[in-house]
Amino acid sequence: MIAQVLVELKTKGIDQTFSYHFNDTLIDKDLVGRRVLVPFGNRKLEGFVLKVDNDYDTGYNLKEIISVIDIKPVLNKELLDLGIYISKKTLTPLIYCYQAMLPSALKAKQGFYVNKKYITYLKLVDNNYIPRSEAQKKVISLLKNHDYTKSELQKISISAIKTLLDKQVIVEYEEELYRISNNSEIVKANIKLTEEQQIVIEKVSNSSGFKPYLLFGVTGSGKTEVYMQLIDDVLNKGKEAIVLVPEISLTPQVVDIFRKRFGNKIAILHSRLSDGEKYDEWRKIEREEVSIAIGARSAIFAPFTNLGIIVVDEEHTMTYKQENNPKYHAIDIALVRAKYHNCPLVLGSATPSIESYTRAKLSIYELLTLTHRVNDNLPKVELVDMKEELRKGNNILSSKLKHYLSECLEKKEQAIILLNRRGYSTTVVCHDCGYKVICPNCEIALTYHKKTNTMKCHYCNYITYKPHTCPECHSKHIDEFGLGTEKLVEEIKKQFPDSRVVRMDIDTTTRKGSHERIITAFQNHEYDILVGTQMISKGLDFDNVTLVGVIQSDASLNIPDFRSAERTFNLLSQVAGRAGRASKEGLVIFQGFNLDHYSIKCASKHDYEVFYNYEMNIRKKLDYPPYCNLTSIKIVGSNLDECMNEGEKITNFVHNNIKNNITILGPSMAVLPKINNKYYVQIVLKYKKEQELYHILINIVNKYRNNKKVYVDLDMAPLKL
Numbered sequence: 001m002i003a004q005v006l007v008e009l010k011t012k013g014i015d016q017t018f019s020y021h022f023n024d025t026l027i028d029k030d031l032v033g034r035r036v037l038v039p040f041g042n043r044k045l046e047g048f049v050l051k052v053d054n055d056y057d058t059g060y061n062l063k064e065i066i067s068v069i070d071i072k073p074v075l076n077k078e079l080l081d082l083g084i085y086i087s088k089k090t091l092t093p094l095i096y097c098y099q100a101m102l103p104s105a106l107k108a109k110q111g112f113y114v115n116k117k118y119i120t121y122l123k124l125v126d127n128n129y130i131p132r133s134e135a136q137k138k139v140i141s142l143l144k145n146h147d148y149t150k151s152e153l154q155k156i157s158i159s160a161i162k163t164l165l166d167k168q169v170i171v172e173y174e175e176e177l178y179r180i181s182n183n184s185e186i187v188k189a190n191i192k193l194t195e196e197q198q199i200v201i202e203k204v205s206n207s208s209g210f211k212p213y214l215l216f217g218v219t220g221s222g223k224t225e226v227y228m229q230l231i232d233d234v235l236n237k238g239k240e241a242i243v244l245v246p247e248i249s250l251t252p253q254v255v256d257i258f259r260k261r262f263g264n265k266i267a268i269l270h271s272r273l274s275d276g277e278k279y280d281e282w283r284k285i286e287r288e289e290v291s292i293a294i295g296a297r298s299a300i301f302a303p304f305t306n307l308g309i310i311v312v313d314e315e316h317t318m319t320y321k322q323e324n325n326p327k328y329h330a331i332d333i334a335l336v337r338a339k340y341h342n343c344p345l346v347l348g349s350a351t352p353s354i355e356s357y358t359r360a361k362l363s364i365y366e367l368l369t370l371t372h373r374v375n376d377n378l379p380k381v382e383l384v385d386m387k388e389e390l391r392k393g394n395n396i397l398s399s400k401l402k403h404y405l406s407e408c409l410e411k412k413e414q415a416i417i418l419l420n421r422r423g424y425s426t427t428v429v430c431h432d433c434g435y436k437v438i439c440p441n442c443e444i445a446l447t448y449h450k451k452t453n454t455m456k457c458h459y460c461n462y463i464t465y466k467p468h469t470c471p472e473c474h475s476k477h478i479d480e481f482g483l484g485t486e487k488l489v490e491e492i493k494k495q496f497p498d499s500r501v502v503r504m505d506i507d508t509t510t511r512k513g514s515h516e517r518i519i520t521a522f523q524n525h526e527y528d529i530l531v532g533t534q535m536i537s538k539g540l541d542f543d544n545v546t547l548v549g550v551i552q553s554d555a556s557l558n559i560p561d562f563r564s565a566e567r568t569f570n571l572l573s574q575v576a577g578r579a580g581r582a583s584k585e586g587l588v589i590f591q592g593f594n595l596d597h598y599s600i601k602c603a604s605k606h607d608y609e610v611f612y613n614y615e616m617n618i619r620k621k622l623d624y625p626p627y628c629n630l631t632s633i634k635i636v637g638s639n640l641d642e643c644m645n646e647g648e649k650i651t652n653f654v655h656n657n658i659k660n661n662i663t664i665l666g667p668s669m670a671v672l673p674k675i676n677n678k679y680y681v682q683i684v685l686k687y688k689k690e691q692e693l694y695h696i697l698i699n700i701v702n703k704y705r706n707n708k709k710v711y712v713d714l715d716m717a718p719l720k721l
């Protein structure tokens with residue numbers, strides 16, 4: 001027999017498989033989707049078997065497969081086809097698509113092994129044996145009820161166990177021990193659904209076959225409960241479910257709620273797990289030991305074979321798009337998988353992406369709505385203009401926010417304050433000559449961190465000490481400027497010395513489990529105020545939070561990207577949605593200098609519809625998605641002129657090959673022109689139909705694949721420009 005094997009090679013042409021001979025009396029014929037070890041030149045490589053053919057005389061002397069790595073396929077038929085789809089859609093070589101779909105331990109890469117952990121059990125097999133000692137008697141009587149672990153029974157007597165094993169009265173067997181155990185108690189749901197929830201659930205449960213839904217439900221409208229009821233239904237039919245959440249570590253509460261409802265039927269997949277843990281969770285799915293997979297983006301590849309529903313929570317979240325190759329979007333994959341399994345797909349959000357809502361308007365998705373909060377009470381939002389506050393001498397906390405904070409603390413309620421910048425201050429500047437300390441690798445201002453007295457680059461992680469004097473003019477007046485979360489906490493503590501404040505941003509959550517610890521401690525009211533970056537805006541549900549403050553609500557509008565208004569609206573709506581979710585009423589303060597912007601106005605009125613219409617008008621005028629498709633081509637290299645030159649060549653190439661219906665912007669410096677000593681030049685293509693462009697882009701990618709000077713990075717549907 002002959003196997004077609006796909007291996008990872010950096011320099012070869014894309015998607016070429018290599019043929020290897022194998023003897024089907026020695027190796028199981030059914031090799032497709034399994035990994036094999038093959039000789040390649042003078043190396044040995046791991047690869048995926050994509051096809052098996054009967055032996056025929058090729059005229060070549062084919063080499064033999066060295067060994068078969070997997071007992072069962074790691075890629076079934078559905079996943080093999082899915083890889084081909086991703087490869088075509090993102091113009092990424094097939095091998096990288098398969099690698100991205102699998103946990104590290106199952107990728108076709110050599111030298112990667114995960115230890116399996118085993119636990120040894122004892123079982124009674126000879127019921128007629130008459131015990132010769134007290135210890136033997138005790139062991140046998142225990143084993144008559146059920147099997148025990150060897151280590152536990154050895155506590156009674158090591159020698160008795162040995163004797164019984166030798167005489168084959170008992171036998172031992174091993175079972176794999178998973179690194180994450182699911183030992184939560186199942187709590188029966190005792191919730192009376194709201195009328196709106198009921199209608200939504202009925203619609204989805206009664207739909208037959210593939211159908212994509214957009215569940216547009218305001219914050220606190222009980223979307224999670226809807227998901228769980230739908231999943232319960234699916235499980236009762238003997239089918240499986242995938243639930244995507246933006247980031248597991250940020251949403252431990254959701255996982256908790258699911259655990260309480262579904263107990264050990266859940267596998268958890270996300271990036272903060274160790275490779276061993278990921279491998280374990282994957283196998284729980286593959287062995288059909290669980291029927292729900294909850295996880296971030298890559299959980300969409302969970303190898304279920306009988307899916308009954310896919311849920312994508314907070315569907316507008318940017319992290320559903322993978323930023324490196326293959327640059328797939330999890331919603332695209334969800335659509336393909338739901339179609340394959342002929343099941344519903346539910347995309348849920350309080351602030352659907354402009355694209356998704358447009359699809360709902362075009363009836364590509366069926367729109368489902370939850371217009372009321374479960375408590376029927378959306379929080380009131382007040383805007384505070386900081387220009388006036390500055391005159392009063394308040395540059396961080398407005399008098400209003402201070403007033404409500406003290407009220408909140410008095411009532412023993414809790415507050416969340418968002419500032420989407422970490423560190424102490426944003427820049428370090430000389431007062432005398434204006435010198436600004438920038439990163440030597442990135443040409444971006446360094447952020448001062450007071451705790452460590454260092455300045456850090458948030459792009460390349462460059463770190464240096466803060467200078468005592470200005471490197472340019474030697475003045476001593478070199479100071480921090482601007483505001484970050486670290487300084488905000490300091491200010492709050494100064495104003496409210498008795499309050500207990502906790503900060504959550506990248507700097508306070510570097511250790512595994514630190515997100516969960518902060519969230520749990522805040523939930524248990526060990527802190528009064530939670531300060532953080534956008535990390536704290538997603539899906540958190542604290543019933544005692546009645547006040548939310550946003551410092552610099554308009555900051556994200558300054559990012560030069562056509563989606564910055566949408567992102568600002570989402571961020572503000574989501575964080576506002578953390579206030580007053582239970583019985584107590586919520587209040588929200590948006591502080592800023594430019595509060596007239598429609599994204600802030602609409603967020604303050606909880607008015608998605610008006611925001612959507614306004615934004616669509618602008619997108620139409622400027623011709624941006626969803627009115628056109630975008631492709632970004634980045635040329636990356638250590639020499640700026642070379643990048644620009646190649647950029648010109650690519651622009652000309654596209655221009656000469658496509659005449660109509662395309663707008664070519666650039667080449668120009670990217671928004672961040674230099675990161676980590678590499679220059680970024682960007683070309684943006686706008687067009688209606690992608691068919692003819694496709695071949696030209698493949699051409700470009702192939703041409704630059706082995707270029708030593710510049711790297712061409714293609715994104716067929718960029719979320720950020």
Ligand code: ADP
Binds near residue numbers: 220
């Ligand atoms: P969303 O995801 O829409 O923001 P959640 O699903 O987190 O909202 O629900 C908000 C809160 O309301 C949660 O604490 C949840 O337990 C509760 N809840 C949901 N549905 C109901 C219901 N039918 N009756 C009472 N409480 C509910």
Ligand code: ZN
Binds near residue numbers: 430470471473474475
């Ligand atoms: Zn100076």
Ligand code: ZN
Binds near residue numbers: 461462676
């Ligand atoms: Zn840097």
